[in-house]
Amino acid sequence: MRPSDIAHPEHFHKVVDCQYACPAHTPVPQYIRLIAQQRYSEAYLLNWESNVFPGVLGRTCDRPCEPACRRGRVEEQPVAICRLKRVAADFKDDIKAQLPTIPEQKNGKKVALVGAGPAALTVARDLAPLGYQLDIYDAQPKAGGFMRSQIPSFRLPEAVLDEEVGYILDMGPVTHFNHYVDSLQSLLAQDYDAIFVGSGAPRGRDLPNLPGRQQADADIHIGIDWLANVAFEHTTSIGEKVIVLGGGNTAMDCCRTARRLGGKDVKVLVRSPFDEMKASAWEKEDALHEDIPIIDNHVPTEFVLENGKLVGMRFDKVEAHYDSSGKRTLQPTGEQAFYPCDQVLVAIGQENAFPWIERDLGIEFDQWETPVVDATSFQSTLPRVFFGGDAAFGPKNVITAVAHGHQAAISIDLFCQGESVLQRPAPRTNLISQKMNIHDWTYDNGVAADLRFAVPLADKEQALNDRRLEVELGFDLATAYQEAERCLNCDVQTVFDAANCIECDACADVCPTSCINFTADGDEDDLRGRLNAPSSNRDQVLYIADGLKTGRIMAKDENVCLHCGLCAERCPTGAWDMQQFNYQVTKSAELLAVPLVPKQQRVG
Amino acid sequence: MSYAKSTFRHPSLQPNQLGYDKRAYEGALSTLCAGCGHDSVGAAIVQACFEANIEPHKVAKISGIGCSSKTPAYFLGKSHGFNSVHGRMPSVATGANMANRDMIYLGVSGDGDTASIGFGQFAHVNRRNLNMLYLVENNGCYGLTKGQDSATTDVGSVSKKGQANPFTAIDLCATALEMGATFVARSFSGDKAQLVPLIKAALRHPGFAFIDVLSPCVTFNNTTTSTKSYDYVRDHVAATGAIDVIPMQQEITTDYQPGSSHEVTLHDGSVVHLYKGDVDLDVTCKVSAQEAIRRHQLEGAVLTGLLYMDPQSRDFHQMINSVKGPLRDLDEAALCPGQKALDAINASFR
Ligand SMILES: Cc1cc2nc3c(=O)[nH]c(=O)nc-3n(C[C@H](O)[C@H](O)[C@H](O)COP(=O)(O)OP(=O)(O)OC[C@H]3O[C@@H](n4cnc5c(N)ncnc54)[C@H](O)[C@@H]3O)c2cc1C
Ligand SMILES: Cc1ncc(C[n+]2csc(CCOP(=O)(O)OP(=O)(O)O)c2C)c(N)n1
Ligand code: SF4
Ligand code: SF4
Ligand code: SF4
Ligand SMILES: [Mg+2]
Numbered sequence: 001m002r003p004s005d006i007a008h009p010e011h012f013h014k015v016v017d018c019q020y021a022c023p024a025h026t027p028v029p030q031y032i033r034l035i036a037q038q039r040y041s042e043a044y045l046l047n048w049e050s051n052v053f054p055g056v057l058g059r060t061c062d063r064p065c066e067p068a069c070r071r072g073r074v075e076e077q078p079v080a081i082c083r084l085k086r087v088a089a090d091f092k093d094d095i096k097a098q099l100p101t102i103p104e105q106k107n108g109k110k111v112a113l114v115g116a117g118p119a120a121l122t123v124a125r126d127l128a129p130l131g132y133q134l135d136i137y138d139a140q141p142k143a144g145g146f147m148r149s150q151i152p153s154f155r156l157p158e159a160v161l162d163e164e165v166g167y168i169l170d171m172g173p174v175t176h177f178n179h180y181v182d183s184l185q186s187l188l189a190q191d192y193d194a195i196f197v198g199s200g201a202p203r204g205r206d207l208p209n210l211p212g213r214q215q216a217d218a219d220i221h222i223g224i225d226w227l228a229n230v231a232f233e234h235t236t237s238i239g240e241k242v243i244v245l246g247g248g249n250t251a252m253d254c255c256r257t258a259r260r261l262g263g264k265d266v267k268v269l270v271r272s273p274f275d276e277m278k279a280s281a282w283e284k285e286d287a288l289h290e291d292i293p294i295i296d297n298h299v300p301t302e303f304v305l306e307n308g309k310l311v312g313m314r315f316d317k318v319e320a321h322y323d324s325s326g327k328r329t330l331q332p333t334g335e336q337a338f339y340p341c342d343q344v345l346v347a348i349g350q351e352n353a354f355p356w357i358e359r360d361l362g363i364e365f366d367q368w369e370t371p372v373v374d375a376t377s378f379q380s381t382l383p384r385v386f387f388g389g390d391a392a393f394g395p396k397n398v399i400t401a402v403a404h405g406h407q408a409a410i411s412i413d414l415f416c417q418g419e420s421v422l423q424r425p426a427p428r429t430n431l432i433s434q435k436m437n438i439h440d441w442t443y444d445n446g447v448a449a450d451l452r453f454a455v456p457l458a459d460k461e462q463a464l465n466d467r468r469l470e471v472e473l474g475f476d477l478a479t480a481y482q483e484a485e486r487c488l489n490c491d492v493q494t495v496f497d498a499a500n501c502i503e504c505d506a507c508a509d510v511c512p513t514s515c516i517n518f519t520a521d522g523d524e525d526d527l528r529g530r531l532n533a534p535s536s537n538r539d540q541v542l543y544i545a546d547g548l549k550t551g552r553i554m555a556k557d558e559n560v561c562l563h564c565g566l567c568a569e570r571c572p573t574g575a576w577d578m579q580q581f582n583y584q585v586t587k588s589a590e591l592l593a594v595p596l597v598p599k600q601q602r603v604g
Numbered sequence: 605m606s607y608a609k610s611t612f613r614h615p616s617l618q619p620n621q622l623g624y625d626k627r628a629y630e631g632a633l634s635t636l637c638a639g640c641g642h643d644s645v646g647a648a649i650v651q652a653c654f655e656a657n658i659e660p661h662k663v664a665k666i667s668g669i670g671c672s673s674k675t676p677a678y679f680l681g682k683s684h685g686f687n688s689v690h691g692r693m694p695s696v697a698t699g700a701n702m703a704n705r706d707m708i709y710l711g712v713s714g715d716g717d718t719a720s721i722g723f724g725q726f727a728h729v730n731r732r733n734l735n736m737l738y739l740v741e742n743n744g745c746y747g748l749t750k751g752q753d754s755a756t757t758d759v760g761s762v763s764k765k766g767q768a769n770p771f772t773a774i775d776l777c778a779t780a781l782e783m784g785a786t787f788v789a790r791s792f793s794g795d796k797a798q799l800v801p802l803i804k805a806a807l808r809h810p811g812f813a814f815i816d817v818l819s820p821c822v823t824f825n826n827t828t829t830s831t832k833s834y835d836y837v838r839d840h841v842a843a844t845g846a847i848d849v850i851p852m853q854q855e856i857t858t859d860y861q862p863g864s865s866h867e868v869t870l871h872d873g874s875v876v877h878l879y880k881g882d883v884d885l886d887v888t889c890k891v892s893a894q895e896a897i898r899r900h901q902l903e904g905a906v907l908t909g910l911l912y913m914d915p916q917s918r919d920f921h922q923m924i925n926s927v928k929g930p931l932r933d934l935d936e937a938a939l940c941p942g943q944k945a946l947d948a949i950n951a952s953f954r
Pocket of ligand 5: 636637639640641642671672743747748820821822823824
């Protein structure tokens with residue numbers, strides 16, 4: 001196999017599973033160590049630099065990092081990464097003084113942002129410190145986008161959102177709330193150097209052709225519109241018997257909100273099998289915990305009315321069948337079912353809608369009526385218009401919107417400075433040895449078999465009576481410390497130097513998880529078939545080094561390396577060294593006074 | 605900071621036929637110098653016992669004094685152990701073996717422990733063909749006492765001490781052959797592919813099995829001028845064919861090219877397959893083994909692999925016709941056979 005190019009920024013980045021999986025590439029293990037060291041403010045700022053909304057995300061993030069977490073491969077459950085982020089937000093001091101200062105002297109460039117959701121707010125945060133003059137337009141009365149209008153307050157208290165949105169609004173963008181932009185053309189006609197479209201995916205799907213839909217209209221609501229109405233208090237109650245259609249997170253928020261607005265008998269009915277629902281496992285758990293049955297394999301066929309009033313819904317029962325390629329079809333079993341209800345919430349998906357963008361401006365739209373956007377620069381086919389967040393590639397989540405925002409901000413800055421948006425700045429990386437002394441490491445590398453800690457919940461009765469009462473209480477500091485200690489510090493890399501290796505086997509012998517091999521070279525299939533331990537996880541790279549005296553290679557399967565450092569500890573020549581790998585996505589502006597990439601320091 | 609071994613192991617490693625995972629064969633975290641060859645030998649013993657489906661509690665590890673003799677602490681942590689006196693491992697092993705012949709005896713020693721202070725005991729345990737594996741972790745020096753030359757240091761070899769050794773070296777394999785060992789092999793700590801099957805075969809051998817494992821001392825004798833350094837051994841090694849042990853109960857599943865291997869069937873019906881290498885050697889012939897060792901020595905090469913095995917081996921218990929089971933199983937009737945039996949014995953002397 002070709003020896004690994006460890007100088008390539010992505011080589012070791014892939015080993016830090018969580019950071020790699022995070023769309024914004026938050027340096028997770030680094031902030032987890034800061035939490036363990038009770039340095040909450042620094043942990044918060046590190047997050048804030050990467051993901052802009054640590055307090056929001058610490059509660060609501062889709063957490064793509066957690067299924068990726070190495071700990072989940074070594075034992076059952078990943079580190080509670082997301083909830084540790086919340087700990088940083090909950091226990092930080094006032095960090096306002098450490099936020100970037102905004103220059104009095106502007107740089108003469110003006111940017112309009114359509115929408116005040118996480119994507120646009122990220123663009124604003126990344127551009128304001130450079131002296132851009134920013135105009136934010138949003139149809140809603142307050143900033144936050146779907147974080148405010150959709151994510152219910154029992155999951156995300158308003159105060160937390162206000163605080164983090166506030167950090168950005170304090171940077172001085174001009175806000176135009178309650179201002180729906182109904183024409184991009186008129187915006188283009190103004191003196192903006194660039195326009196960022198972060199208008200989200202605001203249209204909820206309906207079931208317009210289902211019998212009874214029109215007649216029962218008064219009792220049928222589109223989930224996301226209904227949630228927004230609840231958030232802005234236009235809606236304060238719901239019938240006792242509620243059916244929620246759909247299996248995604250919106251359905252889960254709808255059913256749980258319905259329980260709080262007076263719904264006594266609230267059910268979710270979903271087409272797909274329970275295990276294949278779109279909603280995250282924890283959201284389903286939370287719904288079940290609030291006594292909301294989730295009835296799967298049911299396809300709605302009719303809204304049933306009696307005397308002109310909605311009384312229930314009819315469904316066909318289906319069964320999932322899979323063809324040889326694993327493709328699923330839902331086949332009717334022939335059975336039908338009827339469920340009574342007073343009201344129905346339709347939460348079967350969202351789509352983009354751009355009625356306000358004229359189609360003759362030079363912005364190309366594809367066959368699904370979504371704009372053609374470059375996946376790296378987020379530029380549209382009209383060079384000064386950029387898209388990001390749900391508006392760019394359809395509905396995703398907050399952290400993806402943030403990641404888009406960073407890249408769009410870089411593009412806008414390059415564009416406004418007359419440079420090519422293709423010349424993207426490389427990520428900043430470095431490696432720092434962690435060996436302090438004999439047997440002495442800068443990080444805690446005693447890997448113990450501790451199971452994941454559960455987050456405590458508020459009393460159910462109380463929670464169901466108050467839609468504003470936050471359900472999850474967050475970790476206390478003692479638990480947070482223990483949970484933080486579960487992190488394997490995957491950013492502390494095993495770095496191998498073949499020139500120093502005497503092939504004594506000490507590392508291979510001591511390695512608890514049998515990662516290290518000295519063996520004859522071969523191609524990847526061959527090698528994976530004959531390593532000391534089964535090597536079937538191809539998502540995880542083999543670290544290959546040549547240049548050994550015997551002509552063999554060193555092959556390390558990164559899959560279940562514990563980063564315990566024993567290989568380096570037992571290496572007589574220092575051929576193995578544990579080095580902290582820092583990877584920082586370069587932003588349009590330097591946002592923190594404290595450098596992210598630290599010098600070697602005693603920690604732990 | 606931490607210097608402890610996690611209890612996590614590779615999640616998809618399978619247990620052996622007895623249901624034990626590899627951890628059941630491991631010991632405490634080593635305190636030897638990082639990079640010591642002895643640690644690799646320990647890892648090979650763990651691997652061999654795991655693969656050979658040996659019950660950890662059926663093994664007794666016995667050793668003398670030295671870094672090598674310390675190593676039983678770092679493997680088979682669930683087995684019995686006796687860290688005895690310098691050079692006296694054979695006596696302790698003999699006593700234990702006499703008392704309970706049902707255990708598997710694993711003697712671990714060093715070149716100092718065996719070839720100097722323990723040389724006399726070593727000779728006699730060979731002669732008795734005691735049923736055990738006697739394994740020497742041979743680094744050509746007294747590692748524990750800071751690297752003095754030992755009796756296996758080659759003439760002219762220079763360790764970290766800086767002085768060439770003037771004295772003739774003892775070849776432990778040649779000695780073992782001469783003294784009556786019925787299984788003799790040499791290996792290298794850095795070659796587990798060879799060492800692990802040798803340990804498995806030796807543990808199965810009914811009689812005295814001796815393995816001399818070249819096991820470099822990184823701290824005192826891994827110099828460019830030493831003949832027991834990693835590099836020197838690697839550069840001068842010549843190997844007899846690879847071996848494979850097929851226990852009697854097990855079907856032979858590997859296909860052996862006709863003519864490519866030599867089979868030796870053991871007493872219990874197990875078969876040792878020997879793949880023919882380039883070395884001209886008949887492993888069942890002592891003279892052939894002695895010759896091969898000598899020939900390689902003269903050429904400046906170190907011959908490793910299985911050198912000799914006697915398929916007809918009769919161990920000490922058989923030779924002296926001792927009681928069949930462990931002594932602890934003898935009941936009062938067996939131990940005090942009564943007046944009649946005594947009378948019969950007395951009568952036999954008249
Ligand atoms: C019910 C629900 C729950 C969710 N829960 C989570 C969760 O727990 N975690 C998570 O990560 N994600 C969640 N999401 C998804 C997440 O909210 C979105 O992916 C994210 O907010 C998208 O950000 P954005 O900046 O692209 O746009 P949005 O947040 O959608 O913001 C767009 C803003 O633009 C405004 N706007 C639109 N058009 C115009 C116009 N023409 N003129 C002026 N203003 C306009 C809108 O009013 C809105 O405020 C959820 C979504 C829904 C529907
Ligand atoms: C009776 C007695 N004499 C001398 C010693 C000192 N001593 C301890 S270890 C050792 C030599 C060990 O050499 P070796 O068996 O080769 O072990 P190594 O440390 O090289 O593995 C000596 C001479 C002792 N412990 N006891
Ligand atoms: S163990 Fe820690 S560093 Fe490794 S993937 Fe999980 S959270 Fe990230
Ligand atoms: S850090 Fe080294 S010893 Fe520890 S698990 Fe990883 S490769 Fe093995
Ligand atoms: S002194 Fe030599 S033999 Fe002893 S532990 Fe250190 S390297 Fe091994
Ligand atoms: Mg020695």
